[in-house]
Amino acid sequence: MEVRPVSPRYDFYLFFLLIVCLPSSFLRASAAVELRTGDFDALLALKSSIDPHDSLPWRQEAVSELCGGWKGVKQCSPDGRVTKLVVEFLNLTGTLLQELLAPLDQLRVLSFKANSLSGAIPDLSPLVNLKSLFLSDNQFSGRIPVTIASLHRLKLIVLSHNLLSGPIPTSLAGLPRLHALLLQDNRLMGEIPPLDQPSLLYLNVSGNNLSGEIPATRSLSRFNRSSFLDNPNLCGDQIGAPCTQKLIFPPPTGSPKSSFDQVNAIPPRLLRTHKKSIRRIIGIVASSVAGAFFLSVCLTVALLLAYKRKRRRVIESRSVGHGSGGRSKPLEEGSSDGGGGGKGGFSWEAEDVGKLVFCGGAGEMYSLEELLRASAETLGRGTVGSTYKAVMESGFIVTVKRLKDASRPPAEEFRRRMEELGRVHHPNLVPFRAYFHAKDERLLVYDYFPNGSLFSLIHGSRPSGSGKPLHWTSCLKIAEDVAAGLLYLHQTNPPTVHADLKPSNVLLGPDFESCLTDYGLIPSLLPASHDDLSAPSPSSSSSSSSAAAAVFYRAPESRLPNPAFTPLSDVYSFGVLLLELLTGKTAMHDLVEEPGADIPRWVRTVRKREKNDFGEDPGPSEEKLTALLDIAVACVAVEAEKRPPTEEVLRMIREARAEVVASSNSSDHSPGRWSDTLQSLPREHGP
Known part of the structure; x- marks a missing residue:
């Protein structure tokens, strides 16, 4: 078979294709790598600035995993740019700087919710594609940057629960796609801007120091009193507080005459009568003022005499109370x-x-x-x-x-x-x-906090010790909230020990998040009086069952005559709280006396029995609490050195929650226990 030589013309075409196509392909590939490397470097710089506790496992050698395995990087564009960054509940600290965020200019969603970031909110104008901004539950201070209004694609602005001050930028009224503006619980002042976007469906500016009249725009008129609560100087129809009294008799229409013309128009006789009337009115007013002054003096003297008599009675009653060994009123x-x-x-x-x-x-x-x-x-x-x-x-x-x-x-x-x-x-x-x-x-x-305590959530109006176990999703959510609050206390400088952790000292916040109260009071305020902190003797009578129960939340080393309050003693209290959460039993009853060494089997038995008593099927989802149960058992170790540190407890809870949520189906969620308003807001809308 004869083989024909390749024509020089085809050699030329092949060479031309190599010259034209290969460089362009190489440039596109290089551009993609360069873009990805730019976001990669920016994220590493961000981590080094705000992550002293190494909560973000981002590493220099893991560039290839940026869009597939980096924690918090939820979404990337086809060319490898980060479009959705969600780093929440990670105890991030420090200040956000514009130069750290500016390279991430393809972001659509940015969330630093529930960390400990502080300082001013940076200028975000370089993030021209941003649609959703979540910076709530931090410690941001200063003013809301006016440049935020330059982000015309922005739909969700959530800056609640910070320390922001100054006015709400009026330029926010120019955001055409604004869907939600949540600014509650800050220190904002001034007037509410005339927001009138038809797209505005969520608004909350309560808990600030805003003043003036609420603009009567069509959009703002849709919101009720709850969106404006706790702003004492606000007024407007939306909150039922009129700003000014309307005149009963409106002024006459037409151009009024000057005062000179009006005086000249009065006849002489009427003018003399008018002057006499003025003198008579002045005399009446002067006598009325003198009478009112005399009356006020009399009332003041009477009040002083009454106050002295009342004060004498109070002092006498207090001295009697102290003399008889009683407590002050x-x-x-x-x-x-x-x-x-x-x-x-x-x-x-x-x-x-x-x-x-x-x-x-x-x-x-x-x-x-x-x-x-x-x-x-x-x-x-x-x-x-x-x-x-x-x-x-x-x-x-x-x-x-x-x-x-x-x-x-x-x-x-x-x-x-x-x-x-x-x-x-x-x-x-x-x-x-x-x-x-x-x-x-x-x-x-x-x-x-009007939503009550964790104790009331578990036990309601039932007798002590007979509460209903909560759904497993609620248990995990509460456990994570409480552990996050404890870890923050233990990492303050100097460390703060709660020392009185129990369900009645866990309050439910505006979004039903669990919040610790009474933290740090016992070590601070009762350093020399520990008589009521040690375990009660069998013969001693307690003033109330709740006071006796409080002792059993304390670690063994905290019940001694010279009690020791440490982060590990808080871990013990947290373990007892977890057991009460899982079983509905108070610490004074079954938690201390019944389970013995086999706590896990006892907890499962209690949950199964209680759910059957309430007509519920325990179902296979109860096994999802195994990890939480193991954490509780580790926390209540008698010897302090065998308990896990607080940061390890929080890490285990978050891992357990992430695992069970990922493996659960939609029918296995808690039946309406929590009002997750912010979490239910859409994270991103269409373009």
């Missing part, structure tokens, strides 16, 4: 130490009135006088004092804890410790806002 007038729910006002002796001090650099949100005039309702009584719901005349509500012992620690140490607690901020901690210190009185002021 509670803050509420007319209530006794034995019951709750009474209402009254705060009152104490006027000597050494003291000062209301706001913590953490916060400005004065209300005055001492307003707090003293507040009506008080008893919420409960605990180890360190009584807790009240205080409703001020303005409608502002706070929680006030009145300490049992106002003499220890010394005043200077008390102030120092309160300032330390005031600097503690985390999404899973109830904010501590202010403290009051006088000669015989110490008050602590916290945010008010």
